[in-house]
Amino acid sequence: MSNVHERLRRLLFLVPYVSKHPGVTVEALAKALNMSREDLLEELDLLTCVGRPPFNPDDYIDIYVDNDRVYVDLDQRLFAPPRLTAGEAAALAASAELLRPAAGDALQSALQKLERILPPSTRERYREMYRKIDASTEAPQALAPLTRAIIERLEVTFAYARPGGPPEPRRVRPYELLSHRGQWYLQGFDHMRQDARLFRLDRMEDITVTDTPFLPPPDARADVPNPARSRTEVSVRVRFTPVAAPYVKERFGRDARPLADGGVEVLVAGDSERWLTQWVLSFGGEAQVVEPESARAAVARAARASVGL
């Protein structure tokens, strides 16, 4: 999109916004418009030159900064922003798909209301563009209660499945939901471990939002799970054939060391034998554990079991 287009969209929102929030600070206005303070002040300068013919003093937009606060005295009928364009509505509706199964009826009704406030001439174009993005990521039902718990800052309890054992009851302060490679995770403070932990949503059962409030720490941003970056006592060296190498490089980037034969080698965390064997098997023979010997043996056992040996 052209610069002029982007600027016009911003300015047609800016004047009504200040009209609605007289005395908004320069800082807050810049944040609302996602622009720097300097750029905002320049745009405010431009707006003072905007008006309608015959350009008498009262025909100009009267917008000014006083004591670092912004006011508009004459808005020249720019008291509300323009309606959503087809592109804006389509992008919003497509992003809403991210939470579709979890959001349920609220999403459906929100989208209906959104369509109602589009200019009639835009509706068809909106529907056409909406079909051009498909972002449904199989959002699990668990997103709904967990999103609510994060917004309302309430602890949650759930049963967490463990491989080879009965599910464990957990009580967690939910900080953040994270989707990575199609897998949804909850990051939060685990009372049992007395530490921040990442939980997979597909292993949670019986999620209950309690009425115990908590204050989230300001920096609760979860790291994306990466087996090549987690520090464990034992590391496992895995080699990939040239066939699998391009895919492994895409996932591991610089952590995938190139080999002379066109393959790559990655050093991954060795703390979960179960994860490692499943991962190596998922390459169907294009991956090989080099060391340690115990990990090689585990993969061999798993391969034998899969053909009933």
Added chain:
Amino acid sequence: MERTERILDLVALLLDAREPISWAELREHFPADYGGSDDAAERKFERDKAELVELGFPLTYVQGDDERRDGYIVDRDAYYLPEADLTKEELAVLYAAGSAALASGAFPGRDDLAHALRKIGFFAGESLPTPRVRMELGAVQEGEEKEVSARLEQLWDACAARKWVEITYASPKHPTTTHRKVDPYGLALRRGVWTLVGHCHLRGGLRTFHVHRIRELKVNTARPRTPDFQVPADFSLDSHVAYFPWQHRFHEPVEVVLRLSGALASRAASLLPGATLEPVEEGGVRARMKVTFLDGLVRFCLQLGPDCRVEGPESAQARVKEMATRILERHAEAHEKVSA
């Protein structure tokens, strides 16, 4: 006068006008801009008008009659954003999803989305929730997010305007890149990976391209407001983009029968969405499914372990054996290798 300023002046003039404004009047009002030769001035105004329409400005030209004169007029009611009367919950859902998409670093139509969130928040005051939901992209390395984000933005514009694109594509299956002209039909997100679906002129058919594998991208800039192609009416993104590895369209569909037992039996529906399931003896589940990439399914079965067995067809069972044998060969002890 600067173009941005002139267009805003036009907005102010038209929003205030009670009568249609004729082209002659516009030329009078903006002598420095719409002066000069008739042709040049008209072309300039046409461009400004197109920009106004793009912004959602409901501008129309009315033919005069006894009561009204000829000229341009704007439907004010259709211009101003009305309150959508979204409930707190509805607003929260739209905000959660929109912010998750923006926080993800790469979402097509980011600018559009940011403006949309601002507009729906206009009447909400300061009480907007800011939920912490985040979506990370798979297969995008540190430092590459910006590039993918910029490509998605270009592709979104090209999809919206229906303009063809030229791409340099690096497929992991080929050692060299290919240059292709593609009519972009749409973008789909699956497991953190953005896929472009469109008509590939090189292959003469519908193809899918992972956006992070596009090395270069150029959008046709000729006649930006005239579409280059039509999207077939029956086109649906979902039927061309795979959720699971066995859904890649690499061969004709084959029916595969799996049997899940133990802990996997109760998870059959979520592990194999779309499969027909029936209970079998000892608490197991039999799953039948259509597969268009057998190796993808076989690798998934190996990953699931011994509680997942391939019951048929024989070609699928043979493939499991081949892959398992290959894994075993690569992981056998030194003495086993000798005896083998």
